[in-house]
Amino acid sequence: MRLLLLRHAKSDWGDPSLADIDRPLNRRGKSAAGEIARYMKSERLVPNRILCSTSQRTRETLAKVLPYLQQEAQILLLSDLYLQSEDDYTGLIRKHGGRAQNLMIIGHNPATEETALSLAGTGKxxxxxxxxxxxxxxxxxxxxxxxxxxxxxxxKTGHLERFVKPRDL
Structure with a gap:
């Protein structure tokens, strides 16, 4: 089974009156989300289940990915991915991942990073x-x-197959 851990794209801090959960992507973030989405399509990294935080910036990141999906995917918006963004997401993956062969999480740091570090036992x-x-x-x-x-x-039972950053594409 394959886990795709995507940190949301760069958000806009321009409006200090917005609550953290309501911050949208900035221009650079929209571009980077599109780049990573095109990369996913070209590499056939296609999730069949997506767990996405309910924050504005994660939902906008998801919106940039969706046009590049070439198969059906079940999408679950989970407030717990936002609320637990200081922890890792392992418990949420166990609870909501089911039998999805290609599961994608669109979340926040430090939880996205902590999850990857805690699960990857081996890798390039x-x-x-x-x-x-x-x-x-x-x-x-x-x-x-x-x-x-x-x-x-x-x-530590996973194998980190790759780690891709938009600036490397």
Whole structure:
């Protein structure tokens, strides 16, 4: 099974009256989300289930990905992905991932980074090193697991297949 961990794209801090959950993407974020979406399509990284935070910036990131999906995908908007953004997402993946072969999470840091670090037991050296340094906005970690159901997910059992940052595309 494959987990696609996508951190939301760069958000706009221009309106200080907006609550954090309501901040939209800025121009650079919209561009980066489109770049990573095109990359996902070209590499056939196509989720069949997507768990997305309810924040404005994650939903806008999802909107940039959707036109590039070439198959049906079940989409769940989960406020817990926003509320637990200081923790890791492992429990939410176990609870909501089901038997999706390609599960995508669109979330926040530090939870996205912590989840990738806690699950990737092995991986390509360069990708592992990049992941440990920084998980920038709109970055995508692709982690493979030898499990049959996401409820079986355990720490350090995944293989980090790649870690992609929009600036590298």
């Amino acid at each position: 050296t360069e990708a592992m090193d990049d992941l440990r340094i920084k998980y920038p906005t709109a970055a995508l970690a692709v982690i493979d697991f030898d499990i049959n159901d996401w409820s079986e997910l355990k720490a």
